[in-house]
Amino acid sequence: MELFPSLSLLFITFISLYVYFFLKPTSKAETKASGFKSYPLVGVLPEFLRNRHQFLQWSTEVLSGCATQTAVFNRPGKIHGVITANPLNVEHMLKTNFENYPKGPRFNSILEDFLGQGIFNADGELWRGQRKTASYEFNTRSLRNFVMENVTMEIQTRLVPLLEKAAATDKVLDLQDVLERFAFDNICKVAFNVDPSCLGGDGTTGGEFMTAFEEATSISADRFRYALPGLWKIKKLLGIGSEKRLAQSISKVHEFADKIISSRLEEQATKNNDEDLLSRFVGNSENSPEFLRDIVISVILAGRDTTSSALTWFFWLLSSRPEIQENILKELKTIRQQYGKTKNIGEAYNFDELRQMHYLHAAISESMRLFPPVSIDTKYCSDDDTMPDGSYVGKGWYVTYNSYAMGRMISVWGQDCFEYKPERWLENGIFKPESPFKFPVFNAGPRICLGKDMAYIQMKYIAASILERLKMDVLLERGKCPEMLLSLTLRMKGGLPVSMKQRLSE
Numbered sequence: 001m002e003l004f005p006s007l008s009l010l011f012i013t014f015i016s017l018y019v020y021f022f023l024k025p026t027s028k029a030e031t032k033a034s035g036f037k038s039y040p041l042v043g044v045l046p047e048f049l050r051n052r053h054q055f056l057q058w059s060t061e062v063l064s065g066c067a068t069q070t071a072v073f074n075r076p077g078k079i080h081g082v083i084t085a086n087p088l089n090v091e092h093m094l095k096t097n098f099e100n101y102p103k104g105p106r107f108n109s110i111l112e113d114f115l116g117q118g119i120f121n122a123d124g125e126l127w128r129g130q131r132k133t134a135s136y137e138f139n140t141r142s143l144r145n146f147v148m149e150n151v152t153m154e155i156q157t158r159l160v161p162l163l164e165k166a167a168a169t170d171k172v173l174d175l176q177d178v179l180e181r182f183a184f185d186n187i188c189k190v191a192f193n194v195d196p197s198c199l200g201g202d203g204t205t206g207g208e209f210m211t212a213f214e215e216a217t218s219i220s221a222d223r224f225r226y227a228l229p230g231l232w233k234i235k236k237l238l239g240i241g242s243e244k245r246l247a248q249s250i251s252k253v254h255e256f257a258d259k260i261i262s263s264r265l266e267e268q269a270t271k272n273n274d275e276d277l278l279s280r281f282v283g284n285s286e287n288s289p290e291f292l293r294d295i296v297i298s299v300i301l302a303g304r305d306t307t308s309s310a311l312t313w314f315f316w317l318l319s320s321r322p323e324i325q326e327n328i329l330k331e332l333k334t335i336r337q338q339y340g341k342t343k344n345i346g347e348a349y350n351f352d353e354l355r356q357m358h359y360l361h362a363a364i365s366e367s368m369r370l371f372p373p374v375s376i377d378t379k380y381c382s383d384d385d386t387m388p389d390g391s392y393v394g395k396g397w398y399v400t401y402n403s404y405a406m407g408r409m410i411s412v413w414g415q416d417c418f419e420y421k422p423e424r425w426l427e428n429g430i431f432k433p434e435s436p437f438k439f440p441v442f443n444a445g446p447r448i449c450l451g452k453d454m455a456y457i458q459m460k461y462i463a464a465s466i467l468e469r470l471k472m473d474v475l476l477e478r479g480k481c482p483e484m485l486l487s488l489t490l491r492m493k494g495g496l497p498v499s500m501k502q503r504l505s506e
């Protein structure tokens with residue numbers, strides 16, 4: 001007889017807790033004053049679930065309300081962490097106490113199926129070895145020339161004809177998709193000298209590879225966002241849902257990469273192919289074919305969506321700032337007309353000319369300050385530690401630096417931090433780099449991005465080539481920021497629809 005009242009009581013308690021945890025509106029003042037709003041037993045989970053779709057905006061708001069732009073969180077499953085937008089803390093974790101903050105076991109296990117032991121997913125000696133070889137290779141003149149050659153080819157024979165054709169036929173294009181295809185072709189060439197022709201060509205060689213790569217990336221990234229952290233492992237064990245699709249896409253990626261690597265290993269005896277990144281690693285007989293595959297996949301991941309993400313947000317920002325476009329065009333004209341000779345619009349730029357584009361460099365950097373391609377990055381704390389701002393970090397905690405929030409902190413960039421203002425990067429017209437701890441968009445310290453220079457070459461070249469030839473109209477609601485899609489990189493939900501006109505024909 002007493003069973004029913006007890007069950008009713010339990011039911012009412014459960015419903016009340018549900019309403020309290022999940023439906024109670026957040027008070028801004030409450031959140032701002034105390035970092036993340038935390039509940040007994042479930043920690044920040046209810047707030048996390050409620051804000052998962054707008055994680056960057058939510059975490060930025062919380063961090064801007066914290067005294068040192070750093071907040072602690074906990075979640076069920078004994079997950080503790082610190083998230084920071086404080087440059088001193090960023091310097092501490094990425095440089096001063098680097099050894100204490102590896103990627104760690106959680107990151108490694110989440111990405112292992114896709115990335116294996118490639119540089120992006122490696123720690124300790126395994127990382128050091130790859131870093132040493134790769135940094136040497138990234139700095140060679142032969143790689144730089146190879147990059148210039150490939151970017152020029154991709155722009156002149158694929159990107160520009162595709163956009164000019166769209167202009168002539170009034171066709172609407174998704175610029176984000178175009179830029180992603182460009183970056184994929186480019187990084188495959190640089191990594192293993194294979195042209196998947198995803199842009200412009202018929203795409204049959206690489207289309208399937210690119211789609212599989214995209215799916216493997218986004219499902220792997222989703223593993224970070226499960227409310228119950230180990231759930232993906234159960235799905236994987238049962239071979240169901242997204243985990244089933246992940247296994248299929250990874251096997252396609254591996255098949256494609258394996259073929260390239262085995263033919264390269266066969267070729268090695270006869271040909272001296274030393275232009276791409278793979279050649280440097282193939283030269284070391286200790287590297288197994290599986291390890292070579294892991295390295296290549298990591299490099300493609302690192303170089304693929306980053307530049308396209310940066311340029312997509314850059315073109316969106318420019319669409320409402322004609323005066324900044326004019327400044328870029330003026331700079332390009334000056335560069336084309338220097339040394340008493342005139343270069344026509346459409347003629348290829350060389351490396352030195354790209355280096356002289358200070359204003360464009362500033363405009364792209366400023367866009368990445370507001371929309372960093374890698375918006376958040378998480379490390380693992382190996383041993384108890386205290387951050388420079390006094391925050392305690394326990395062994396086994398996660399430590400995340402939030403580049404997106406950092407770009408929007410008044411304490412870091414001043415009152416005008418929300419404004420898109422390339423001039424803040426210039427001193428007498430010359431680009432003035434910022435501390436990488438204040439602007440950790442390319443990471444900082446011993447693991448700083450290896451492709452930074454290559455990325456700027458590519459981004460400046462693409463931006464200059466498009467802007468001087470075409471006038472773009474973004475077909476999105478004016479004054480409204482497009483929705484963000486946070487995968488491993490920051491994408492624009494639904495893409496960037498644009499229509500174009502030839503600039504010369506005006």
Ligand code: HEM
Pocket residue numbers: 119120131134187298299300302303304306307310372373374377378440441442443446447448449450451452454455
């Ligand atoms: C706008 C473009 C780019 C941005 C914003 C960017 C940003 C980053 C960031 C934040 C990391 C650190 C990731 C981590 O350790 O968790 C990284 C690492 C890396 N990036 Fe980039 N990247 C860009 C383009 C490129 C390109 C074009 C390449 C060329 C292949 C590249 C190659 C790498 C490599 C190899 C690493 C791993 C370094 C290591 O772990 O030692 N990146 N990048």
